Each structure stands twice: as C-alpha cells, then as structure tokens.
Amino acid sequence: MKIAILGNGGREHALADHISKSSRVKKLYCLPGNAGTNLIAENVNLDIYDFEKLEKFVKENDISLVIVGPEKPLVEGIVDFLANKGIKVFGPNKVSAQLEGSKIFTKKICEKYEIPTAQFGVFGSIEDANEYLEKANKPIVIKADGLAAGKGVYICENTESAKNAVAEIFNGKFGKADQVLVEEFLQGEEMSYFVISDGKTFKKFNTAQDHKRVGEGDNGKNTGGMGAYCPSGLINEELDTKIIEKIIKPTFKAINDMGEIYKGFLYVGLMIKNNNPYLVEFNVRMGDPECQTILPLLKSDLLEIILSCCEENLENSIVEWKNKKSICVVLCAKGYPDNYKENIEISNLDKIKNDKNSLVYHAGTQLINNKVCSTGGRVLNFVSISDDLKVSRENVIKDIENLNWKNGFYRKDIGFRIIDK
Numbered sequence: 117m118k119i120a121i122l123g124n125g126g127r128e129h130a131l132a133d134h135i136s137k138s139s140r141v142k143k144l145y146c147l148p149g150n151a152g153t154n155l156i157a158e159n160v161n162l163d164i165y166d167f168e169k170l171e172k173f174v175k176e177n178d179i180s181l182v183i184v185g186p187e188k189p190l191v192e193g194i195v196d197f198l199a200n201k202g203i204k205v206f207g208p209n210k211v212s213a214q215l216e217g218s219k220i221f222t223k224k225i226c227e228k229y230e231i232p233t234a235q236f237g238v239f240g241s242i243e244d245a246n247e248y249l250e251k252a253n254k255p256i257v258i259k260a261d262g263l264a265a266g267k268g269v270y271i272c273e274n275t276e277s278a279k280n281a282v283a284e285i286f287n288g289k290f291g292k293a294d295q296v297l298v299e300e301f302l303q304g305e306e307m308s309y310f311v312i313s314d315g316k317t318f319k320k321f322n323t324a325q326d327h328k329r330v331g332e333g334d335n336g337k338n339t340g341g342m343g344a345y346c347p348s349g350l351i352n353e354e355l356d357t358k359i360i361e362k363i364i365k366p367t368f369k370a371i372n373d374m375g376e377i378y379k380g381f382l383y384v385g386l387m388i389k390n391n392n393p394y395l396v397e398f399n400v401r402m403g404d405p406e407c408q409t410i411l412p413l414l415k416s417d418l419l420e421i422i423l424s425c426c427e428e429n430l431e432n433s434i435v436e437w438k439n440k441k442s443i444c445v446v447l448c449a450k451g452y453p454d455n456y457k458e459n460i461e462i463s464n465l466d467k468i469k470n471d472k473n474s475l476v477y478h479a480g481t482q483l484i485n486n487k488v489c490s491t492g493g494r495v496l497n498f499v500s501i502s503d504d505l506k507v508s509r510e511n512v513i514k515d516i517e518n519l520n521w522k523n524g525f526y527r528k529d530i531g532f533r534i535i536d537k
Contacts, residue, residue: 117140117141117142117181118143118144118179118180119135119141119144119179119182120144120147120173120174120179121145121149121185122183122186123146123184123185123186124150124153125185125186125479125480125494126405126407126446126478126497127185127404127407127408128146128185128186129149129153129477129479130407130411130477130497131183131185131402131411132144132146132153132157133156133411133477134418134419135183135418135422136156137417140420143158144157145159145177146158146159146160147164147173148160148161150479150480150491151478151483151488151489152476152478153478164189164194165188165192167197171197171198171201174203175201181205181422181426182198182203182204182205183206183207183422184205184207184380187216187217187399187400187401188263190207190208190216190217190400190401191210191214193210195209195379196210207379207380207401208378208380208400211371211374212379212380212400213400215371215398215400216398216399216400217262217400218261218262219260219397220238220261220295220297222397223297226395229369231363232363232394232395233395234301234302235299235300236298236299239296240294245279248298249275249278252278254272254273254274254301255272256271256298256299256301257269257270257298257299258278258281258282258297258299260285260289260296260297261295261297262291262293263291268285268290269338271301282298302387302389302394302396303389304388304394305387305389306325306326306387307324307350307351307387308326308348308386308403309348309359309383309384309386310322310382310403310406311381311382312380312381312421312435313379313380313425313430314428314429314431315378315379315428316430316431318364318430319433320356320435321381321410322346322414322437324406324409325344325349325533325534326341326344326405327341327344328340329342332527332529333529333532339452339453340404340453341403341446342405342446342527342530343443343444343527343531344403344406344408344409344443345441345442345444345508345531346409346410346441346442349533349534350388354391355388358391358392358393359386363395364384367398379425380401380425381400381402382398383399383401383402383406408497409442409443409499412475412501413438413440413501414435415436415437416433416435416436420433421435438501440501440503441502441503441504442499443499443500443505443509443512443530444497444498445513445526445530446495446496446498446526446527447494447497447498447516447519447525448524449494449495449523450523451493452525453493458491458492459490460489460490461489462481462490462496462519464520465488465519468518469515472501473501474501474511474515475498475500475501476496476497476515477499479494480493480494481495490524495524498515498516499512500512506531506535509530509535513528
C-alpha cells in the first residue's frame with residue numbers, strides 16, 4: 117500500500133515511524149513532513165490546506181490511504197472533501213471535528229447529555245462577559261472558542277486579568293471571535309485519555325499526562341506541550357469505567373444523534389477529582405506530545421488498526437500494549453513560546469542512539485542545505501521506554517545533554533507528580 121500522512125510535527129513523525137514498520141506499506145509519503153520523517157518516508161512540500169492539489173497528488177500517486185495528523189485540516193473538512201472524491205481517509209469528518217473546533221459546541225453537548233464538566237457561561241460581547249466576571253469566583257478560566265494551537269486558555273487569578281483575557285480574545289488574538297467561554301476553575305489532577313473509533317465501536321488507546329506550562333513545576337505560559345508520560349498514574353478500573361460511561365459513550369451518542377459517525381482518534385482531556393472525571397476538552401486527533409509517548413508502547417500493527425477503523429471493523433482488531441512506561445521530553449528553541457530564532461543548525465544528532473527503547477522524534481525541523489535545522493518552537497522529542505519512569509527520564513536527559521544543542525532548553529521535571537512525590 118501507498119500511504120500519505122499529513123502534517124509536519126512530532127506527532128506525525130511518530131505516526132510515520134510506526135506506520136513504516138507495517139509489512140503492508142510499499143511507499144510512505146509525509147506532506148510536508150520534517151527532517152525526521154525524511155529518513156523513513158518521502159517528504160512532499162505540498163500545502164495540505166489546498167484540498168484540490170492534495171486530491172490531485174493522491175490520485176496521481178495511487179495512494180491507498182490518507183492519515184490526517186493535525187486538527188486544523190480536520191476542522192476545515194478535509195475528510196469530507198477527500199471521502200467525497202472516493203479517497204480513503206482516516207480522521208473525523210467536519211461535524212465531528214467541531215468537538216475540538218468549537219469549545220462552545222462541546223459544552224452544549226455536555227449540557228444536553230449530562231457529561232460532567234466545569235460550569236460555564238457563553239458571552240457574545242466584552243461587556244456581558246465583564247459583568248459576569250465582576251461577580252464570579254476566582255480563579256476562573258477564560259477560553260477562546262476556536263482552535264488556538266493549545267494556547268487559547270487563560271487561568272485568571274483575579275477580575276482584572278480575566279477581563280484582559282476576554283479583551284485579547286475579542287480583539288482577535290486567536291482569530292475572529294464572536295463569543296467567549298468562561299468556566300469555573302476545576303481543582304484536581306489532569307489526565308489525557310485516548311480512544312480510537314470506527315463509527316460503530318471504539319477501543320481504548322492508552323492514557324497519558326501532558327505538561328503544558330513552559331516552566332518547571334508547571335509554571336509559566338501555556339505551550340503546545342513540554343513533555344508527557346504514559347500511562348497516567350491516575351487510571352484505575354473504577355475511574356476507567358466512569359470515563360467510558362459518563363463521557364465517551366454519551367459523546368459518541370451525541371454525534372450519532374446528529375446523524376454523523378465518529379471515525380478516528382479522540383483525545384479526552386480530563387480533570388480528575390476524588391476519582392471522578394470531569395471533561396476539560398476534546399481533541400479530534402492524537403495529542404502532541406502524547407502521541408510520541410503512547411505509540412512506542414503499542415505492540416499491535418498501527419496501520420492494521422487504522423484500516424480496521426476505515427472499514428468499520430475495529431471490533432475484530434486487537435489493540436495490545438507493552439507492559440512498560442514511557443516518557444517524552446520536548447527540546448524547545450530558546451524563547452519559546454514567545455519569540456525564538458529559526459534555521460539554527462542542530463549538530464550531533466548522529467551521536468544520539470535510536471533503538472526500540474530510546475527514540476528521537478523530530479517536530480520543528482527541516483533539512484536546509486543537507487543540514488538539520490530548527491524551524492519551530494518545539495524542535496525535538498526525546499522518548500525513553502523502561503519499567504520505571506524515573507529511569508526513563510534520566511535516560512532522556514542524558515540524551516539531550518549529549519546532543520548539547522546550545523539554542524535549546526527543556527524541562528527536567530517532566531513526570532514530577534508521579535516520579536518525585
């Protein structure tokens with residue numbers, strides 16, 4: 117089979133790495149890919165938001181399956197477009213993708229289907245939001261409605277900072293905004309829970325814990341993710357049942373009641389309090405960097421699982437996991453998530469071992485004059501698998517230090533809640 121993976125981040129390199137190991141793959145393309153995917157696939161510098169050009173490329177190259185990595189093309193309807201052209205594609209359609217594309221869409225589903233989540237209000241103007249904020253308890257959470265690259269969420273300790281957040285959103289920091297979402301602040305511990313669905317049934321796809329804040333101890337600005345570990349230390353049989361019965365099943369029922377079906381990965385962002393789950397957000401694809409820490413633990417053939425979803429035969433597919441633990445630490449360009457330099461060469465990558473237990477996934481990298489250079493804020497993902505998360509973290513830190521990239525920084529405390537407690 118010829119397969120095309122859309123995207124250029126660490127998630128897409130991880131997907132490509134695992135897909136490439138399938139015996140059914142004859143040729144693998146990454147559109148546009150990065151310096152890491154270039155080692156295992158053919159990178160094609162094609163604009164994945166130009167759907168007509170993408171269709172032409174897929175048909176001219178006789179590609180059997182398109183796998184969509186990032187959220188934006190899903191929200192913009194790439195699955196509907198390609199499917200209508202007779203192209204097999206893995207990912208949720210445009211309506212289903214609104215679970216991530218609109219936080220207000222998701223909140224209304226929570227309200228109707230009694231899915232446990234934070235209390236919320238939706239406001240169509242700065243004035244209405246500010247009036248509510250004057251009386252609301254603090255801290256309080258302010259969210260932009262649409263996609264914001266994981267950064268459109270403010271946790272505000274006082275009224276003034278909450279009003280500033282509302283103003284930034286309505287003034288277009290994350291694109292045109294007609295509404296803003298204001299939520300109560302949930303106390304507890306976060307967990308990422310993944311499932312994969314073929315539209316008729318779903319299967320669990322492991323758990324993880326992401327660290328969004330740029331600074332040690334989960335302090336500082338929000339980022340796309342500074343690191344993650346798998347599995348989450350919070351998961352247990354009782355909690356697992358609650359997540360499925362109270363959140364996953366009602367959500368898929370809501371999609372079905374709209375006359376739609378959900379095919380693809382679903383990332384369920386949760387807050388856990390007293391062993392009870394509360395929905396924080398949905399993502400309609402694998403997380404980044406959660407994907408990089410989850411996939412190395414998968415024993416089953418990822419391509420076979422994805423194909424079974426496309427053929428609505430997931431029920432007969434086996435999803436099997438290694439009894440190991442995994443940690444991923446993101447090496448970022450200095451200055452991220454604010455201003456950072458690009459096109460900086462990364463030397464010494466050949467000195468970093470890459471085997472079944474130690475992996476490096478590229479994110480913001482490209483080949484420039486045959487040299488690997490940084491082209492994004494999150495540059496490389498270092499992953500280690502072992503029986504002990506502390507050992508995995510030590511292995512990762514050793515690899516990053518050996519790389520000795522002077523333009524980078526990373527968090528040394530990924531997994532601190534479970535490793536260092």
